[in-house]
Amino acid sequence: MEKYRFLLSGSGGQGVITMAILLAEAAVLHEGLIAVQSQSYGPEARGGATRSDVIISDSEILFPKVLQPNYLVAMTNEAAGKYMPLIRPGGMCIYDTDLVQPSRRIDAMLMGMPMQKAVLEKFHKTQALNICVLGALVTLTGAVKMESVEQVLKARFKPAFHEANSAALALGAELAKPFLSAN
Amino acid sequence: MSIYRLIRQRFFPHLWCPGCGHGMVLNSLLHAVDDLGIDQSQLCMVSGIGCSARISGYVDFHSMHTLHGRALAFATGLKMARPELKVFVPMGDGDATAIGGNHFIHACRRNIDMVAIVMNNRIYGMTGGQYSPLSGRQIGGDDEKSRERSVFATTAPYGSIDRAFDTVELAKGAGATFVARTTAYHVQEMRRLFKQAYEHKGFSVVEVLCQCPTYFGRKNKMGGAVQMLQWLKDNTEKLGSKKLEENPNLIARGVFVDKDEPEYCSEYENSVIAKAHKE
Amino acid sequence: MSGKICFVQGNEACVRGALYAGVRFFAGYPITPSTEIAEHLADQLPRVGGKFVQMEDELASMCAICGASLAGFKSMTATSGPGFSLKQEALGYAIMAEIPCVVVNVQRGGPSTGLPTECSQGDVMQARWGAHGDHSIIALTASSIQDAFEVTVQAFNLAETYRTPVVLLFDEVLGHMRERLEIPEAGVLPVVERLKTDVRAGVNYHPYLPREDGRLPMSDFGGVHRFNVTGLHHDIWGFPTSNDEQVVKLNYHLFDKIESHANELARWKEYYLEDAEHVLISYGSSARTARALVEDRRAKGDRLGLLELQTLWPFPAQLVQDKTANAKSIYVVEMNMGQVASQVKAVVANPDRVFLVNRMDGHLMTPSDISQVMRVVEGRGF
Missing domain, CATH: 3.40.50.920 (Rossmann fold)
Structure with a gap:
């Protein structure tokens, strides 16, 4: 299997790091894969730029950071501006159409979805946005199985959140589907 | 006789100067501990650095002679680990309120059951007579002439301009649940207050005003040990006494605070550990 | 090795390793990037009969673990560069008074407050020479989450074996990185328990008299032996001394007890x-x-x-x-x-x-x- 190199980025409070942990944990605990998750962040707990790297592979991962992602998630314009130039040629950029206006000059598959809007419509708040993004990401990349993510969500969160999490995950998958048939 | 079981006789005579108040504190403490009949194997003393801190070498307790100002922090770890131990923490004035000031106020706030004794002789003795946060600007007391006299120390050759802490007010403000003051002259009162402090469940502070004839006395023309003890007798008065009410220049002695508040180690047991096990 | 598999940060792996080794006391102060160690232990220690306390500062934390260790608890604290600077005073005390304990330094950029959320390995010399006076120290590192766990267990073992503080020099990347950890069953990794004296009550016990093998059996505060602990040069009873011979002997002992075991202490890949x-x-x-x-x-x-x-x-x-x-x-x-x-x-x-x-x-x-x-x-x- 080729290494999946994810760079997940946005601003503090969007749940970018949680999303990264969920993805990597699903790979390790439920698929017997090897994964490393790391992050860089500034002093702000809310706002500011957040970045988390995830590498998933079936062989040992030594260097834990992602220098050139094949999969970028950008949830703010600032993050997109900073990290899109790093995408490996032909890689994928997943972004929120209401939050990000991506550069069209970059050799990457642009996969924009109105995720925040959809989450707001469905849940009337944005807490589950990161889970929705994860649903789209997993659907588009196939890095791990959706059931693995479901299992991680169940183990990590209180039962009260299970239903909403599943719904958010499904919402992301739904938004991503048109891209699958297009390819 | 029986207080001899509480000391390490081979280290006597002690290293304190002739006339020093610290020996009196040791004496009253030993009598108090003897009166209380505490199991010696449970007795601990944790001290910091300075003349006062040497007291821990003389008692046949489990003894820890630690770092300047940090005795209370060591004692906190000791008590958290073994709340059944009986811990006394004697400190000097600089030890407790300068370098150890942060540990002191937080120990008051945390309220771990132990007895902190502030042996206040208003000077750093071991290093040779520098002013401390309890030296103050003036000698104070009832006598009009000496009241306004500047405090001198080797590091205050022109007279001290540093305002003093009031240990009792500091301890009260920081939340200590038992606060008392006495002097080296009032040895029976000291013995009684140590016992009361020990029996109080929570963090107890007893300030003992002590004489340092070698440095504070000499630098400030207070006379020898006898004159300094006389000064402590003449310039302090019991809380609630008429004399004290009528004369604001006197320093109050007695128990200022004695209240029940949750003791930290018990709270850890009853609240934190209990809840952790429920989950 | 068929243990429990989890997906954790280096800081949490350190906590799991400490618990595996039997840590029962933690005192600390919040500091990036080591805070997660305190957070996990605040949660875990009360479940295993241990104690956690958040102290007023870094100095107090180091002092408190010395106090708890003398009471018989395996003790640790965790910090980063600025806090490690503050801990040096009591770290020196632990070296002098031969108090077993583990000090974690998840290194960040320095000097001073430096780069709080970023990585560095700039405290190697501070670990060696941060405390004043001649002494020796054990400092270990790790590059993976699994190693962070194992090296932490080893740190406790060495602290107990040599009656000395052991420094774990981790770094921000390792502390915050997540990867697979397999926690071995109890008994798979050796755990060294504190060597307690077998001297009976009423018989002279010398807390600072090494046995022939160099180890110094301990007696807990609150136990049957009452002795003194001090940061001053001391005799075999723990009482202050300035006797030339005893002073020199103690200096050599503190240095040799670690340096002469450099080959056995070497851990590498x-x-x-x-x-x-x-x-x-x-x-x-x-x-x-x-x-x-x-x-x-x-x-x-x-x-x-x-x-x-x-x-x-x-x-x-x-x-x-x-x-x-x-x-x-x-x-x-x-x-x-x-x-x-x-x-x-x-x-x-x-x-x-x-x-x-x-x-x-x-x-x-x-x-x-x-x-x-x-x-x-x-x-x-x-």
Whole structure:
């Protein structure tokens, strides 16, 4: 299997790091894969730029950071501006159409979805946005199985959140589907 | 006789100067501990650095002679680990309120059951007579002439301009649940207050005003040990006494605070550990 | 090894290792990037009969673990550079009074408050010489989550064996990185319990008299033996002394009890050293980068090898000499100005062939950082 190199980025409070942990944990605990998750962040707990790297592979991962992602998630314009130039040629950029206006000059598959809007419509708040993004990401990349993510969500969160999490995950998958048939 | 079981006789005579108040504190403490009949194997003393801190070498307790100002922090770890131990923490004035000031106020706030004794002789003795946060600007007391006299120390050759802490007010403000003051002259009162402090469940502070004839006395023309003890007798008065009410220049002695508040180690047991096990 | 598998940060792996080793007391103060260690132990210790306390400052935390350790509890604290500076006073006390404890320093950029959320390995020398006066210390590192767990268990074992503080020099990347951890069943990794004295009540017990094997059996505060503990030079009873002979004896004892075991204390990993022309020496998260480069270059036929040091102090001089004996060149890969490189230079036959590869901007060293330096050294340009 080729290494999946994810760079997940946005601003503090969007749940970018949680999303990264969920993805990597699903790979390790439920698929017997090897994964490393790391992050860089500034002093702000809310706002500011957040970045988390995830590498998933079936062989040992030594260097834990992602220098050139094949999969970028950008949830703010600032993050997109900073990290899109790093995408490996032909890689994928997943972004929120209401939050990000991506550069069209970059050799990457642009996969924009109105995720925040959809989450707001469905849940009337944005807490589950990161889970929705994860649903789209997993659907588009196939890095791990959706059931693995479901299992991680169940183990990590209180039962009260299970239903909403599943719904958010499904919402992301739904938004991503048109891209699958297009390819 | 029986207080001899509480000391390490081979280290006597002690290293304190002739006339020093610290020996009196040791004496009253030993009598108090003897009166209380505490199991010696449970007795601990944790001290910091300075003349006062040497007291821990003389008692046949489990003894820890630690770092300047940090005795209370060591004692906190000791008590958290073994709340059944009986811990006394004697400190000097600089030890407790300068370098150890942060540990002191937080120990008051945390309220771990132990007895902190502030042996206040208003000077750093071991290093040779520098002013401390309890030296103050003036000698104070009832006598009009000496009241306004500047405090001198080797590091205050022109007279001290540093305002003093009031240990009792500091301890009260920081939340200590038992606060008392006495002097080296009032040895029976000291013995009684140590016992009361020990029996109080929570963090107890007893300030003992002590004489340092070698440095504070000499630098400030207070006379020898006898004159300094006389000064402590003449310039302090019991809380609630008429004399004290009528004369604001006197320093109050007695128990200022004695209240029940949750003791930290018990709270850890009853609240934190209990809840952790429920989950 | 078939233990429980989890996916955790280095800081949490450290906590799991500490619990495996039997930690029962933690005192600390919040500081990035080590705070998660305090958070997890605040949650875990009360479940296992242990105690957690958040102290008023870093100094108090170090003092409190000394107090708890003397009461018989395996104790630890965790911090980062600025806090490690503050802990040096009581760390020196623990060295002098021979109090077993573990001090974790998840290194961030320095000096001073430096780069709080970024990575560095700049505290290697501080771990060695941060406390004043002549002394010795044990300091260990790790480059993976699994190693962070195992090295933490080892740190407690060494603290108890040698009656000394042990420093765990982790770094921000390792502390915050998540990866698979397999927690071995109890009993799989050896756990050293405190050596308690068998001297009976009423019979003289000397807390500072080493046995023939060098170990010093302990008696808890609150136990049957009452003795004194002090940071002053002391005799075998623990009472202050300035007797020339006793002072010198104690100084040598504190130094020798660790330095004379440097070979046994050496912990390392090695890759392709048998025929390596160029040996990389690294530790902590930098060692991952070094290994990535070595694997990559080996695949292309280049004879590179890696020596990953897990024990930094006492410095494994013999090991470094042996493993680099046939190397044409040695590259020390670390995120500082050459703190380990200087040690390597001091012990190898040809110090002129020792080159420092470093990075100082808070970002983890990359493989190309190393290969660039190698290009220059090999005369192949920049």
